[in-house]
Amino acid sequence: MRHPHSLTAAVIYNPVKVDIDVLRDAVNTEAATAGWAESVWFETSVDDIGQGVTAQALARGVDLVIVAGGDGTVRAVVEAVRGHDVPVGLLPSGTGNLLARNLKMTLNDMPESVRTAFVGEDRAIDLGMIRIERDDKSRDEHAFVVMAGLGLDAKMITNTDEDLKKKAGWVAYVKALVASLRDPDELHLRFQLDDHAVKRATVHTLILGNCGSLPANILLMPEAALDDGLFDVMMTRPGGAAGWIRVWMKIAWTNGIVRRTKAGRALAGKHENDGDLRYDTGAIFSARFSRPEQIELDGDEFGRAVAFKAWIEPGQLRVRVPRVVS
Incomplete structure (x- = not known):
């Protein structure tokens, strides 16, 4: 030593x-x-x-x-x-x-x-990796520790006012979210999770999360864990204004408040997928889109993707955290 x-x-x-x-x-x-x-x-x-x-x-x-x-x-x-x-x-x-x-x-x-x-002491956490295919057939590979997102999520990042972000923090994202909600375009994709059958989907948002907690007490992915060897997949396709309200209630209220406690998790029970909001977990996720789509990694724009393959590398990263006093 x-x-x-x-x-x-x-x-x-x-x-x-x-x-x-x-x-x-x-x-x-x-x-x-x-x-x-x-x-x-x-x-x-x-x-x-x-x-x-x-x-x-x-x-x-x-x-x-x-x-x-x-x-x-x-x-x-x-x-x-x-x-x-x-x-x-x-x-x-x-x-x-x-x-x-x-x-x-x-x-x-x-x-x-x-x-x-x-x-402090070291904690081994998972690392997300993604290989992005561009419109010109070129490919580039990147790591992410929090999440990769397309659709509404990526558009929100693109629409964020950087000056407002510096002055008002996450208030800037609220303004960007409102602007992004006016975008009627949806993602049309073919995807495969692990070795399951290839499926087709039309969604507003697709997010792969290595962890799920955001500022403002938002728990986007309640089951996501940094060290479980999996990422959580979230897809949303709300039907009209009522659908957006249902999604927001599930994320902001059920996930963000109710599921924060053991009693609350027992009360809420297991999330049931529906047409508005769907969760899955896996270690490998591949997708191809009908047109180039904006993509973000850990809150930064990464251009447009026509396809990607993402995977989890379990325990790949050691992060120094506060030492636990026994």
Whole structure:
């Protein structure tokens, strides 16, 4: 086992999302307290949102990768860490902080988050992978830790006002959701889940979730778990205004409030699929669309897809979480 003084952390940070002076002070303090060597620092940019600088850090043989940024930065760093036996520490610095939120980590305490990165314990979680086929037949492969979405979900991301997002956080997504709901287009797809028969579907939204909790107490996928070796598939096709109300009630009320407690889960019972909202689980999901469709990964736009294949890599990622005191 390596002596603590020889252990080194790399800090990958998005300069738009963090106060670098505060971050440096916290990291230097906790590294020294834990007996680690001086950390190495890498700044992301528009041209390199995280993959390149993370690869540089890993090439230096670091023992821990700490990521300070929004969901997009986390996704990019995790994509580069894949295949390396190096844990990732999270310093929530964005609007959603979705991975940290689903891990039930502290969201608004930078010193505590930094402390956890150095002295916490590792938790193995699943990693989502997706190979996207474009209209020109080219293919590109990406990781995701939270969810991949098409239809209404992806359109909402596209319609989000970035200036409003910076000023008002998730209020910007509400405005974008309203704009997206006016879009009458639906997804027409052929899909296969694991080794089941190929099916056809027409939906407003298709989401593959590695975890299911969103801000504003929204539990989009109540059964999704980060370490079950599966992703949850959600498809919605509400019938008119009444259908949208039913879907919203199931997600915001039944999932977001009732299912948060053990008694509530017993009261709500198992979700029954219907024409408005359907859930499934699996480890491999393939789909082909009747036309190119917008796709998002962990809250960022990823262009248009004519088809994709997604799969789960169980326990592929180690994330540093608060140590459980027995």
